[in-house]
Amino acid sequence: MHLPLFRIFLFLLTFSHAVSATPPQVVVSIAPIHAITSAVMRGIASPKLLIEARTSPHDFHLRPSQLIALQSADLFIWVSPILEQGLAKVSARSSMQEKSLTLLEQAVIKKLKAREAGIWEDEKNHHNAQVDPHIWLSPSNAIEIARIITKRLSDIDSINIVHYRENLASFEQKVTMLEQVINTEFNLKGMPSYLVLHDAFQYFEKYFKLPAAGAVSIDPEHSPGVRRIQTLRNYIREHDIGCIFREPQLSDRMLNSISQGLEIQTGILDPIGNEGDSYTQLIQSLSQQLRNCKTSAE
Numbered sequence: 001m002h003l004p005l006f007r008i009f010l011f012l013l014t015f016s017h018a019v020s021a022t023p024p025q026v027v028v029s030i031a032p033i034h035a036i037t038s039a040v041m042r043g044i045a046s047p048k049l050l051i052e053a054r055t056s057p058h059d060f061h062l063r064p065s066q067l068i069a070l071q072s073a074d075l076f077i078w079v080s081p082i083l084e085q086g087l088a089k090v091s092a093r094s095s096m097q098e099k100s101l102t103l104l105e106q107a108v109i110k111k112l113k114a115r116e117a118g119i120w121e122d123e124k125n126h127h128n129a130q131v132d133p134h135i136w137l138s139p140s141n142a143i144e145i146a147r148i149i150t151k152r153l154s155d156i157d158s159i160n161i162v163h164y165r166e167n168l169a170s171f172e173q174k175v176t177m178l179e180q181v182i183n184t185e186f187n188l189k190g191m192p193s194y195l196v197l198h199d200a201f202q203y204f205e206k207y208f209k210l211p212a213a214g215a216v217s218i219d220p221e222h223s224p225g226v227r228r229i230q231t232l233r234n235y236i237r238e239h240d241i242g243c244i245f246r247e248p249q250l251s252d253r254m255l256n257s258i259s260q261g262l263e264i265q266t267g268i269l270d271p272i273g274n275e276g277d278s279y280t281q282l283i284q285s286l287s288q289q290l291r292n293c294k295t296s297a298e
């Protein structure tokens with residue numbers, strides 16, 4: 001078969017364009033940061049999520065297949081060795097350093113200290129206050145994270161720079177509206193005092209002005225012991241705590257041992273969300289989870 005020359009030429013042109021425009025392979029550690037990255041990369045490529053949404057980032061161990069994904073990535077986005085401790089070693093390798101984007105190290109991200117007073121600590125907890133790494137739960141930080149990712153992607157994939165910037169603008173617009181959406185649709189004013197499972201929600205609490213009374217577990221990798229449970233039960237009685245939340249990766253058995261016989265609602269508060277959810281869905285789900293407790297306490 002004889003193709004006219006110009007069609008061959010067109011074919012080659014398309015082909016060469018496709019090759020040079022191969023978007024970067026991006027690996028992201030946790031689901032909420034993956035959601036933000038996906039928003040920036042929309043229509044260009046899909047980033048890969050490393051840690052499944054149901055696995056706690058504090059308690060994660062790298063599998064060989066995940067190591068391969070990291071090694072072949074062009075860009076690896078994660079929060080910090082404080083959060084994804086299981087990734088600290090591999091990220092320190094010289095082959096990883098140049099392509100790693102460590103969000104907690106970025107100056108524009110607003111950081112809060114982990115809480116350390118009253119019921120937020122117990123006698124075993126003597127470590128110095130460190131930065132609270134759950135930075136994505138503040139919508140203003142989420143916008144900064146999206147900007148940092150956009151800049152980094154534009155540096156390594158300048159062909160798609162216009163798309164990244166358009167996606168960023170649309171993400172910023174959605175997130176800017178969040179505060180209003182939460183305040184009108186979820187009405188969280190008058191929430192009873194509540195305890196969270198671990199000190200993960202501070203950025204959300206500050207942004208939406210809904211401070212938690214304390215955390216059940218000081219160390220996110222360990223369940224509270226008998227003494228801690230007794231301390232919590234006393235605290236709940238004395239401070240009129242209305243709700244206590246666990247996280248989805250843990251069974252409710254532990255919460256039951258705390259709440260048994262007390263007038264307190266139990267619920268789930270999830271700082272990670274589901275894989276595939278957008279960032280605004282994550283924040284709206286959190287608000288709804290808080291609201292469930294408020295409604296049942298009314």
Ligand SMILES: [Zn+2]
Pocket residue numbers: 058134198199200220
């Ligand atoms: Zn955490």
